[in-house]
Amino acid sequence: MVTFPFFYFTFSIAVKCSKTSNLFDHLTFYFFYVKIVFFVGGKVKRWNLKKGKTDEWYTPKSAVKPILKYIKPNSVIWCPFDTKDSNFVKLLNDNNHTVIFTHIEIDCGDFFKIEPPECDYIISNPPYSIRNKILTRLFNLKIPFMMLMNVNGIFDSKIRWDLFKDSNFTLLYLKGRVNYMKEYNITTKTSSPPFQSVYICNDIFNNKQIVFDD
Numbered sequence: 001m002v003t004f005p006f007f008y009f010t011f012s013i014a015v016k017c018s019k020t021s022n023l024f025d026h027l028t029f030y031f032f033y034v035k036i037v038f039f040v041g042g043k044v045k046r047w048n049l050k051k052g053k054t055d056e057w058y059t060p061k062s063a064v065k066p067i068l069k070y071i072k073p074n075s076v077i078w079c080p081f082d083t084k085d086s087n088f089v090k091l092l093n094d095n096n097h098t099v100i101f102t103h104i105e106i107d108c109g110d111f112f113k114i115e116p117p118e119c120d121y122i123i124s125n126p127p128y129s130i131r132n133k134i135l136t137r138l139f140n141l142k143i144p145f146m147m148l149m150n151v152n153g154i155f156d157s158k159i160r161w162d163l164f165k166d167s168n169f170t171l172l173y174l175k176g177r178v179n180y181m182k183e184y185n186i187t188t189k190t191s192s193p194p195f196q197s198v199y200i201c202n203d204i205f206n207n208k209q210i211v212f213d214d
């Protein structure tokens with residue numbers, strides 16, 4: 001409510017200051033200018049988050065390889081957030097597993113609407129913006145899963161706390177940070193994300209534990 005009049009006022013002062021030759025007025029102008037830029041930037045970021053735009057990050061092969069040794073030979077694996085270009089799909093296929101992949105943009109592939117296929121595991125990197133909803137469904141499905149996720153604040157929501165406390169989950173830490181890709185088949189290095197990633201595994205290991213995959 002107060003935001004619009006405040007920024008209108010700020011902007012008018014900034015415009016006035018920009019028209020004078022006084023150094024102090026110029027500094028004031030730059031101060032308000034920076035403030036406006038940050039304000040607009042924040043709005044865009046929040047809008048992107050709301051639209052799930054920040055979910056479009058893809059997993060490099062290096063982050064899929066470590067889990068291969070934990071999967072039983074010739075398994076049937078459902079990758080519910082993946083297209084044919086996904087490195088989960090490619091590497092699991094290359095390792096003689098049968099992969100069923102679905103994705104929201106491929107017909108009727110919405111994870112929340114689709115009937116899960118018969119499979120031994122569900123494996124993927126899901127959209128983080130809706131991780132509570134995703135974890136709730138995954139735990140309810142009672143199929144062993146491995147989901148690569150941002151570990152920051154993983155136990156700090158009540159929903160996740162309740163989901164985790166009674167389940168047989170394991171956190172599988174990968175060494176270093178995962179450099180997600182903005183597009184598939186990109187070989188240039190992306191900047192390191194400000195969080196560490198873990199595989200949240202359920203019914204994969206024998207008991208609740210933390211595994212350091214070196």
Ligand SMILES: C[S@@+](CC[C@H](N)C(=O)[O-])C[C@H]1O[C@@H](n2cnc3c(N)ncnc32)[C@H](O)[C@@H]1O
Nearest residue numbers: 055057058059081082103104110111125126127
């Ligand atoms: C973090 S990306 C990871 C993509 C892929 N799993 C990978 O690791 O390269 C998550 C993907 O899930 C898709 N997605 C979002 N909501 C979905 C839903 N309800 N059902 C299926 N896919 C969804 C997004 O469009 C996005 O491509």
